[in-house]
Amino acid sequence: MEPCVIRASGIGKNVPTAEGRLVILDGIELEINAAESLAIVGASGSGKTTLLGILAGLDLPSAGTVCLAGREITALDEEQRARVRGEHVGFVFQTFQLLASLTALENVMLPAELRGDDDASESALELLRQVGLGERTGHYPRQLSGGEQQRVAIARAFASRPTVLFADEPTGNLDTGTGARIIELLFELNEAFATTLVLVTHDDRLAKRCGRVIELEAGRIRR
């Protein structure tokens, strides 16, 4: 595996608004190596989420290029970017984003099902056990607490054996204690799967656990 998993150069993002062009990101240069963990911090509105979306190939920048796992995703069409996401990217969100109509197990099985794997349930079960929810597989998200939902989301994120795991404020909706346990789990699995971790956070403890921290200010990297 080549050392550099993500290489972003000259990333700019601006959107048209009623008051003219709003510059959200400007001249971002970033390289992230395999198995590295990176925290993106910054004030609210500094462009963290926007940057994460661009790095993960969910969104396209207005300028610049992004390479992810050896593919220049900024040059791909939506269909191809989706394929790259399916193969290399896992997500954990602040609001969990489980499908409400699916049980915990089915949520974890989803990435494999989308890939067309047949025996999705075995490894999904194993993952649920790893996050400590082996007994709750048949429960729906609404029957689970916030922390439990986030654990299911983490299991789902690792279910696709991603190269990079992106997390946008994974503890933002949880109390301190639960958040701490989620952080433990995240890093544990990250280690076990040798995944590259990119996370956005306001949480200092979480940021400190990461190998590297960058701070955004008004769309630019401060350090």
Next chain:
Amino acid sequence: MNLRLASRMAWRDWRSGELGLLLAALLVAIGTVTAISLFVDRLHQALLLESANFLAADRYIGGSRPIPDEFRRVARARGLDAADVLSFPSMVFAGDERNQLVAVKAVSEDYPLRGTLITGMEPFARGAPVDDVPAPGEIWIDSRLFPSLGLSLGDTVEVGMASLKVTRVLVKEPDRGGSFFDLGPRLLMNLIDVPATQVVQPGSRIGYRLLLRGPDAELEALREELGVEPDFRWVSIRESSPRIGAALDRAESFLLLGGLLAVLLAGVAVALSAHRYSRRHYDHVGILKTLGAGPAGILYGYLGILGVIGAISVALGLAAGGGLHLLVIEALDSLIPVELPLPSIRPFALGAATGLICALAFAMPPLVHLKNISPMRVIRRDLGAPPVSEWLTYGTAAAGSLTLLIWYSGSLMLTLWTLLGALTVLSVFGALAWLLLRGGRAIGMQAGSFLRLALSGLQRRHRENIAQILIFGLAIMLLLVLVLLRTALIDEWRSALPEDVPNHFLMNVTPDQLAPVNALLDRKTERQGPLYPMIRGRVVAVNDEDAQAIGPRRRRVRGFPRSATSRGRRRCLKTTSWWRGHGGARTTTGHWCPWRMSMRGNWALALATGWHSTSAAGPCRLRSPACAGLNGKASSRTSSSSFPRRH
């Protein structure tokens, strides 16, 4: 996404109740259309069959000359079944002193092509269906001929020059018809014996019919090919019995309209639930996309779900429609006097196609739209969905409705009018809803905080709210139209008959019975008008114009009597004085005038007077002072009277 995943997702959505509404809407659409068209189809078939029984055929070619062999040959070549019927009045003699005028019907082996003959072995008893006709040398006769001729089964009577043996009692034949002149007692014989009777001679009054049976398309093609007019008449149930034809048409259009409205409503319901389903899946799609699903996968996945739901709802909807139509039949049991034949495949095809088109035209656009949802939605909640293509939504909905409506009604005009009505209602309701919401804002300014909150909630989503008001408005309008139409139709049917229209008739009163019968009627009934003689005549000229030439216009001049005994007869004739001789007519020399003589001269004059004198009142509606030449013969010397209907 493959079909297996799609069905798995469909199952999960169904489990969580999200697909229920869509499925229900599709089910209602398919079920209603299937039920209505099943019912219409079976009723239609039954009525056609019933009316075919009435003709003893699907169509017939009739005329007063022998049917050319050419007709038979061409009909056979088209694979149509044909049978010959000859009818004529004749005297029959039993022994030396007994005789009676009868209506003879001579038929070929295949008669009747529709309906059945009912015969018995004993006069005035119930008979049983038979599927043959009198063998050569044999006849079957009406019950009342037995006493009047003093006959019993096995006796021989003379018809013209032939001696024929009475072997059965004729109880009923399908095409007995309501014509007054067929009401003489019936004698049924084999066509083969006709030459022996020597009745068929130049000048004798004989009706020839070639009965036909076969598929509609072939029959119509035959009609085109032969061009039987003007020497012969081509008769289907609509020509032979305009009342039944018209009732059939009305009943059909009513049910059809009901079906149309059901289709529109169902389409609206499907569109609504699909939109709701789609809105609830924006987040789903966002998540699926972050997990690696591309737009194509999303598209196929949701189309797959729609396909699965469509297939299930078609299967269930057809079954439900079948059940529902049985309930309808059960409920209307007392109103449907006929045995309904098995349905054709068409209602089921129609139901399935309705489901398909509803799914494609109404449910697909919002689901197709799902593929455009951005995966960024998952991390940026403020990111709304890109707007649904209105062109796609309304375009397909309009195209879908149009296809369904046209196919269903088979009539472009009816479809366009229905759509126009729906559009008008939509714009009126739209304007009203808009005003209401705007007015609400003004009121909200002064209202209490709770009401203001509610009103501002309404306004914030005003587009959606207006749409909902519109849809409910449309639905209510459609239902109202249906109710209104139903009432109007029934009223129209009722009012088609005048208040005191007679529903009982007394016939075959002989001249010497006139006085006592008149006295009896005056005492016991509220009858209107005197007894009048029954004659049969043909209009040969109107205002010196040849009646043949105005023939094609006959339908337009409503009430124009084709023969003196047709519609409007009672009023036409009752004020005239030309039968003062009480059922007979005396010539100027005072002689009894036998009906067989030509009736130009006095007769024509008298009839003309009669029509002229009542034309102002309308029933005959001969617009100019009419002079009609009459040329005809009476078939029996009888009079008749009619009684008003009692309510």
